[in-house]
Amino acid sequence: MICCTECFRDIEVKSIIRRLQRLGRCTTCGNLNVYIYDTETDDELTEVFETLLSAYTPVSSLPEEFPRGNLSLLKHELHDSWNIFNLDPNTIYSLVTCICRERYRSIPELFDAPIGILQSEQRSYLDENSLLKTYHWEDFVEAIKTQNRFHTDHLNEEVLQIFCSYVKKIYPVGSVFYRARISDKLGFPADQMYAPPPGMASAGRANPEGISHLYLSDEVMTTLKEVRAGAHDYVTVGRFELNEDINIVDLTAINRISAFSELNATQHAINKRHLEKINREIAKPLRRQDSHLDYLPTQYITDFIKSIKNEEGQREYAGIEYVSTMNQDEKGFNLTVFDESLFTCTALTVIHIKGLTYSAPGRYEWRPV
Numbered sequence: 365m366i367c368c369t370e371c372f373r374d375i376e377v378k379s380i381i382r383r384l385q386r387l388g389r390c391t392t393c394g395n396l397n398v399y400i401y402d403t404e405t406d407d408e409l410t411e412v413f414e415t416l417l418s419a420y421t422p423v424s425s426l427p428e429e430f431p432r433g434n435l436s437l438l439k440h441e442l443h444d445s446w447n448i449f450n451l452d453p454n455t456i457y458s459l460v461t462c463i464c465r466e467r468y469r470s471i472p473e474l475f476d477a478p479i480g481i482l483q484s485e486q487r488s489y490l491d492e493n494s495l496l497k498t499y500h501w502e503d504f505v506e507a508i509k510t511q512n513r514f515h516t517d518h519l520n521e522e523v524l525q526i527f528c529s530y531v532k533k534i535y536p537v538g539s540v541f542y543r544a545r546i547s548d549k550l551g552f553p554a555d556q557m558y559a560p561p562p563g564m565a566s567a568g569r570a571n572p573e574g575i576s577h578l579y580l581s582d583e584v585m586t587t588l589k590e591v592r593a594g595a596h597d598y599v600t601v602g603r604f605e606l607n608e609d610i611n612i613v614d615l616t617a618i619n620r621i622s623a624f625s626e627l628n629a630t631q632h633a634i635n636k637r638h639l640e641k642i643n644r645e646i647a648k649p650l651r652r653q654d655s656h657l658d659y660l661p662t663q664y665i666t667d668f669i670k671s672i673k674n675e676e677g678q679r680e681y682a683g684i685e686y687v688s689t690m691n692q693d694e695k696g697f698n699l700t701v702f703d704e705s706l707f708t709c710t711a712l713t714v715i716h717i718k719g720l721t722y723s724a725p726g727r728y729e730w731r732p733v
């Protein structure tokens with residue numbers, strides 16, 4: 365079977381295929397003049413896929429008491445849980461059985477029968493390898509809201525640190541970000557465009573009340589949306605330039621770590637849903653009716669990331685990056701920096717918001733009164 369770089373989303377797989385340097389027509393997705401891989405003659409993908417498949421056990425080899433609800437078919441698991449393919453489940457099945465031909469011959473039930481992750485039901489394995497040990501996200505939220513706020517037993521910090529290291533991103537000196545504040549026509553001076561003074565900061569998703577972090581965005585439009593500027597508002601936007609190279613944790617990518625990274629496949633697989641949750645929770649927009657307690661889980665995670673030290677005993681990460689749900693269409697993102705002195709506000713502009721565009725469903729559901 366022939367497949368190509370376009371059949372895949374995973375960057376590791378794409379680069380393996382590209383390295384073969386063979387251009388042609390892909391009979392799987394129909395693309396022309398693309399880098400192709402022939403499962404009949406190439407075997408560079410066999411081992412990487414077999415390593416991932418080793419995380420799964422067919423139902424016939426799982427213990428009796430393994431919850432049936434946690435079983436699924438390999439083609440669905442590969443399609444739904446991992447960001448590997450640009451293909452539908454049935455095509456994934458055909459392709460994977462060709463890539464792992466030997467394995468398919470020896471254990472067909474791994475591909476054809478329901479499968480599960482044996483370790484996902486083993487308490488001792490979860491305690492050591494799962495981000496939330498044997499707990500669910502909701503248990504963690506409940507515990508820090510109502511039991512122990514500053515020392516939770518629910519989060520496995522060593523595991524979180526491992527995942528953070530896989531989404532470490534470097535920004536070089538001179539990188540530019542933006543920050544907006546609703547103002548008047550004259551705007552704010554530069555010294556008022558930084559984070560609020562310590563003790564004065566109100567709670568946000570990435571900072572508890574009183575602890576001041578600098579919230580920045582990738583684009584002017586993202587920061588205007590983040591500050592929720594209204595029609596006819598004047599908004600001062602500051603251009604912030606980075607004073608030195610920094611490392612940050614890119615939480616936009618934490619649920620998209622390659623299935624073929626150096627991470628242990630089983631550990632990665634059992635944490636997929638927790639990583640999805642962290643990615644979503646940190647990006648959730650603040651709403652007026654939110655209780656400040658709702659921010660505790662992401663504040664806790666941010667605070668932990670802030671506390672991670674490098675080998676020299678200094679702070680490893682200068683901040684965290686996450687998706688802007690206010691500017692999702694343009695794939696905007698935000699950067700929260702723990703120490704504002706890493707940036708200098710180098711330019712200012714005052715923007716007058718001419719109008720807003722509302723988006724609503726095409727049909728309204730009228731309720732008779």
Ligand SMILES: [Zn+2]
Pocket residue numbers: 367368369370371390391392393394395
């Ligand atoms: Zn293709």
